[in-house]
Amino acid sequence: MLHWLTLMADSLPSLLWAALVFTVPLTLASFALGLIVGLVAAVVRLFGPAPLAAVVRFYVWIIRGTPLLVQLFLIFYGLPSAGIVLDAFPAALIGFTLNVGAYTSEIIRAVIGSVPKGQWEAAYSIGMSWSQAMRRTILPQAARVAVPPLSNSFISLVKDTSLAAAITVPELFQAAQRIVATSYEPLILYVEAALIYLVLSSVLSAMQVRLEKRLNQYGGFLEAKS
């Protein structure tokens, strides 16, 4: 028992370090980039020319229809055969970004579509252009509806980054694997890794609750002032 606690205490710094240097940045960066991809993809599908919308549909179909692990392997191990060699971290970043982009584009498309047509008309009627209407009127309202589903994607992503271990990114889960290889204590180390993931996703859930509260003030609407 004491032996276990010592092992936990000894391994904690390297696991936290791996989380801090790889898991968290990978999560934040790929979510931020993925949201941009998702927004652009959603707008193209809703408002873009038909051929471009078809390209986006194809992209979403591929990403949603194939396993994330396979996508990561394709990017990291497969692309070099086509002459594209990527380091592990950028490969993971690209893989997760594409993944987040595909899933969030569906969410964003739905929430933009959920804003009543009359809001577009009201915006146009006071002289706004399409992009002004989108930025000032539609997106703020869509954002509020999007918080719960986007939070889900975000929390899934934190956990999914553990797949990056399989393409040699030394993130949290891989750090645990390495210590297991020398200490032969899989139970304790994987429990420890799981607990750290649990803390990370709980922090995100708490942030979601706070954000929702803020957005729900005053009869349903309070835009984050920019």
Next chain:
Amino acid sequence: MIRLSNIEKRFGDLTVLKGVSVTVAEGRVTALIGPSGGGKSTLLRCINLLEIPTSGTVRIGEEELSFQPGGKPGWKDIQRLRGQTGMVFQNFQLFPHRTAVENVMEGLVTVQKWPAEKARDRAMALLRKVGMDHKADAWPATLSGGQQQRVAIARALAPSPRVLLCDEPTSALDPELSGEVVEVLGTLAAEGTTMVMATHDLRLASRIAHEVVFLDGGQIVESGPSQTLFTHPTRERTQRFIATLTQQGQRGEGA
């Protein structure tokens, strides 16, 4: 002055407006009346180009734009014409994520790039005019329908449009609340605001409209000064329609 000439509007195979021509003089109020589906909303929306007419000419003040089947007007041209108009919607359509005063400021700040303070001053003045300055910082969701519509009127007036377009501004309100909106619109009319409004509300139309246009099946059946048209309609179709409106009005008041 607003002049619509030979406005035709088709949705696919359905011709909703069949060559409508209307002239509205500066400072006058024109009511569009007629049965449901007659094309009142579509005609209003052809004035601020929320719908692009299939053919015809829209002139507002100095700005004029002609339409041909298949031809799409440029964004600049649409803006030029739309900038002359303000619109009040049946179900208000305030921006729910902005306070009352922010709703009124929005066009000034975002479109006309006014500094926020100046925009706020004008917005407050307009809210005072519609009797809503005490609710300037309220969220739309916390306002009654009549209050929301009054804020919406202020929002439509903010960019100083040449004409105020109202699509059934009172029909989502119960009689008591619609009274306060009629009053505000009446004040605006008395001040010489040019207005075109679609309405089923006889009280609204007879109280503030100078001219009435009776639209049925996408065509003007009859038009004229509101006094004569309401009391002595010449066409049989108009007589029947006004009779039903009057009955509805009496029933509504009796209830």
